[in-house]
Amino acid sequence: MAVDLRAKLGHIELPNPIMTASGCAGAGRELAQFMDVSKIGAIVTKSVMLGPRSGRPTPRMAETPSGMLNSIGLQGPGIDAFLQRDLPWLLSRGARAVVSIAGGTVAEFADLAGRLSDAAGVTAIEVNISCPNVEHRGQVFACDPDASAAVIEAVRSRARYDIPVFAKLSPDVTDIVAIAKSCVKAGADGLSMINTLLGMVIDTDTMRPHLAGLTGGLSGPAIRPIAVRCIWQVREALPNVPIIGMGGVRTGLNALELILAGASMVSVGTTIFHDPSACMRILRELEEELTTRGVDRLADVVGLAHESRVATGRPVSPHAAVRRK
């Protein structure tokens, strides 16, 4: 029997939990050459800003052990072009669009949420308050509970009531649970974690930083254990808040690990760079892994690792394996 892979993104049901990670799939168009974008749970777009943005100078990328640094700096044409060209295209292909937004100020985030709410067809908004590739560390809202709350509150109040708002968190903080709680209190319907970690590579030939932007965001399997830890901690503290998990997912087994830690959905990022159809493969592998384990419903294993300390196998903890009918 086929596994029931349906996943809940807030109150919205997705056919399966596999999504692209923001910044690794553009707005889906390029990947459509290699897979049917309507077959995965959703396409999470590259972060959209109000105006066009050129990003940072090159070199923008460095390969690191089981990972990479990127220093793109949110290059993109802005919300007008997105609404005119990218969103209609995604919808025409039958894809579900989770739109990632980024801004320099609270007002910019709010404006973006407003613009997206006026357009039809946005499945959810992921609020990128944690991009490390900005000029000042102070602009990384997700490093501060109050700044995070201010952005989420503004977005939640401007976004249409039926569009779930997810806050994307940075692992580069002392206490991710405090930030998570602050975002949820401010109205976030869910949390996405984790964004990249701030890293740096020095070229030993030139004896200078390799990236033109000096620092970059570390992604790939190298950060997977950090993602698992962050998801675990937040799930433990906020058992009823849906989580989109991401961080170094390369296989269906990796996706299952994040799900067991508490993620209801899983985004695939850096792996796409060497395997453009990775999302479809990971979805297939996840289904196989669940079948092998005798699981017939994905929802049954979300956060299941939290109850493994109890030998009876019956959920005794209130935040374990929440069954959704």
Add this chain to the structure above:
Amino acid sequence: MTLGETEAQAGPVQVRGTVLTVRRVDAYYAMTLVAPAVAARFRPGQFVTLAVGGPDTSMLLSRAFSIHDVRPDHGGTVEFVFAVHGRGTQWLAERRARDVLDVTGPLGRPFPLPRDPASCLLVGGGYGSAPLFALAGKLRDRGCKVDFLLGAASGDRVFGALTARRTGRTATITTEDGSLGSRGMVTDMLDQVIHEARTDVIYACGPMPMLRQITALAGRYDIPVQAAVEEAMACGIGVCMTCVLPVIGSDGITRMSRSCVDGPVFRGEQVRWDDVGTIPFDAFGAPGWEPRSRRAAQAQAANGSSESERGKSGLSQARPVKPGHGGRGSGGNLGKQNHGS
């Protein structure tokens, strides 16, 4: 120049390609893969990306290589040339017949072909010459005259010198150490070759400094240049945004364009070579950028192509210039990564 059938291009495919041969060619390696769907869609100037290191690899980025040739044997094979720069290319060099690789292609904008027979000069630096031979075949089919100008640090690094001599109307070789052809760089001979061959159009592939100089020199004679650039890429399919460079659009606005999907072949005069590695202040979306009137944009276009001494940032100048290759690497390997490539 016309784009010809570019618009009707079939998209790339991701397939499992079986290694047919891996062989040494002087200082380089040439790998032939059985990949019929890639071969069927190929047009000269396009490239493939390969996943390297196997399923549990620590090397996450795909490697990009311009396609040297495709052949009909075994249903369709694709050949590309590479140099061992790091662990990724070392792994590739160690592949053997019947190994299976994850290959995606053909990718990128191919060389546009002239509508009418023309005198074409094909300039290659290092193994940047690899994509030029398939192009030469297509040009000859259209009645074009084909001259070659190939150069490298040393004779064993001039890829395809023999083929160029055999198939080109003329073939000029330069090496920095004088071990093959005349001593010097391709750009030293360019002026002379253009005059002798009465060149109508130049196709070039190689390191950025070479492409910049060719564009500048050809501009003096009003000869169009189609240049295949090499920028470090992570994905090759247009999603990662790492391989950007400043390119002036037909509307006169400079954009940070992706060399993998907007290129790798660009019209030479549209690339702001001196600003590669920077975000020009007037680029679309640069800090402080705001929409200008059409007239201002046009004035800007005029500036962009003539003003060659625009300053680069100190950071971009700190990029490695590898001696002996005439620039950043030796061409051809579009996805040359400075780390573990």
